[in-house]
Amino acid sequence: MELDKMDENDWKYHGEGNKSLVVSHLQHCRVLRLLKFPSEDSAHTRQTAEQAFRHILNIVDYSKYVMKPLLEEKYVHSGEVVKLPLDFVRQLSLKVQQERPELRCDKVMDTFSGCGLCLPNLTQLPLHHLRDHRPPICVEIKPKCGFLPFSRHITKECKRKVCRFCMHQHYKLANGKWKRLSRYCPLDLFSGSKQRMFVALKNLLEEPQNNLKIFKGGELIFSCKDDAKQQPELNDLIQHLRPYFSHINGLYNGHQPGKAVLNEFIQVICSALLSGGDSNRSGEPRKVHLSESRPHCEASPFPRDLLRNGNHGLPKDSVLAKILQVQMLDNLDIEGIYPLYKRVEQYLEEFPKERNRLQIDGPYNESFMDMVKNCPAEDDGSVEYAVGKVYQYRVAMTAKDCSVMITFAPDEEDEEQQLNLEKPRFTYSISILDLDPKPYEGIPHQYKLDTKIVNYYLRSTQAPP
Ligand code: ATP
Ligand code: MG
Ligand code: MG
Known part of the structure; x- marks a missing residue:
């Protein structure tokens, strides 16, 4: 794939989730995964091209250094970050718009950063001969x-x-x-x-x-x-x-x-x-x-x-x-994790520079993985324990999604x-x-959501006759 000669006519809409939109190549077994944003995001709250590049690199690293070793090599394809011509991305966005399901249109495809993730098309079998009348x-x-x-x-x-x-x-x-x-x-x-x-x-x-x-x-x-x-x-x-x-x-x-x-x-x-x-x-x-x-x-x-x-x-x-x-790896449940998250927050308030050393927002490399693996078994009151458990929880969340x-x-x-x-x-x-990192900041929301889901379930199923 020659990145400087990208043509939107070689690609077609393939699918999307909450966070990304995927297009597939018409001939090669490849897909491009592009980020999406809430359509109401204004220009100044949007990620810069550099932030978008870092974001996708974090996704690749997280898959490669954290999820792949935990899940096993052969199941995981981490892909690579690609820098795409802006003109190509804009044309592509126009081309796929009419194919998108209505329930996903609350978000728009990122046409500003020119960054994407290139992956093998896993809905195809690369060695499958096309002469068979029964495709994969x-x-x-x-x-x-x-x-x-x-x-x-x-x-x-x-x-x-x-x-x-x-x-x-x-x-x-x-x-x-x-x-x-x-x-x-x-x-x-x-x-x-x-x-x-x-x-x-x-x-x-x-x-x-x-x-x-x-x-x-x-x-x-x-x-x-x-x-x-x-x-x-x-x-x-x-x-x-x-x-x-x-x-x-x-x-x-x-x-x-x-x-x-x-x-x-x-x-x-x-x-x-x-x-x-x-x-x-x-x-x-x-x-x-x-x-x-x-x-x-x-x-x-x-x-x-x-x-x-x-x-x-x-x-x-x-x-x-x-x-x-x-x-x-989520063995404390969100109810056990939330107080540890607050411990980390309090620590970061006191020592804001520690945010980088603890790799709260990445990079997701081997040393991040060490914190996931070498977390103390018992709560010794340390910030290391809290951070390790919060990371294990985040990893588990990725595997749940x-x-x-x-x-x-x-x-x-x-x-x-x-x-x-x-x-x-x-x-x-x-x-x-779909082995993306789940954000650290999402923990308070997860805690609230858990309470809402459980309370609603109890009310709706155990209401007195
Ligand atoms: P979610 O809302 O589930 O978190 P997401 O926004 O993170 O989704 P993905 O699940 O990675 O996005 O991709 C959306 C869809 O695109 C997938 O459900 C799948 O059908 C398709 N897709 C993603 N990656 C590939 C791939 N490598 N090969 C083929 N299809 C893919
Ligand atoms: Mg998905
Ligand atoms: Mg996802």
Whole structure:
């Protein structure tokens, strides 16, 4: 990619989140991730080009030096900061505007700094031959927090029984963020039990919100509808998936083949999530039980009497085990972290110059990582302990907000042998994306939000008749 010869016609809108907008290259397996700002930001509150460059460099460093070593090399692609011609960025912004979903248009793409992040396009498989009529399918899951907090600092008992995602659903519904409750429960997905994972994925398909997207050949084919009242089109998805599971037509003889296609599809996702990360490994993986606390959420729709069945625990190398392990660095809960944050704040008030030494706002390099790893085990009253715990919390927050991408394509060898009767085999690759640092300043907001979500949940579900 020649940065001085960038042409907006080589790129197209790919997707966006709350913080960034992504465009993909029409020929190469590359994407550009550009920052977004609230549209009401005036010129003087906006970041300067230098600040924007530093911001993106922080994102790359954080991914490279902090998240990658914690999550495992093979899952993480940190990308590189690129300096783009301003004219290109402006043209691009105009080009993508009409493609953007309405619910994301409260923010505008950064067209001032010319800085962006260049990453591999993870919805594609680089070695996949284009001659196949079945392009790669990519499933993107934002799994959210997969455990129940176990900290002794927790003041509301319900936090030990109902997971954050399930509680947050009620609050989001009340605030108009979504029109229907999602029945997805992260604890089911992270359970390692095939049955529970199946139910979790099925519920994601029924109500994807911003937790599930599906791409085919790099094109988004399934996600939440812009109009929040509309149901996602499961029938369209089934039509897309049919050619990948052609053995089913022979098997089911027209009896609910659509449902069978979805079931097979969910099983393929499940197996990939339970594997060691790519299709070239085999053998029975070792299981881990990361959590001593209650592994089941009381708000999950999974039938209680079936909980004892099946093989529980995630394989140690699986992508979900890696993510869960990092999420669990949050072992004090926001209720235990907030007082430590205040300790750091008080210290910084007294010694403002220490802000740099403690790397509160980066750089996120190896010495930052040392503070994450070498935090004292017990609270000795020191600022080092407080800083270390606050950093562990921030790292955990990133792992609670990341996405997993599973990209798979039918096995090439398999295709010739296939008599349309055997179960298809897939080549796949798994990555973790969206590993941005969560700001230190966000902690007071997180504390307030936690209280609001819990109080709202208690009021809405335990109201006297
Ligand atoms: P969030 O609101 O979840 O924090 P964000 O603003 O931080 O999102 P990302 O999640 O990084 O942004 O990117 C937005 C979307 O763009 C993703 O959900 C994904 O569909 C797509 N995307 C991001 N990076 C890549 C990539 N490397 N390859 C393919 N698609 C990508
Ligand atoms: Mg995201
Ligand atoms: Mg993000």
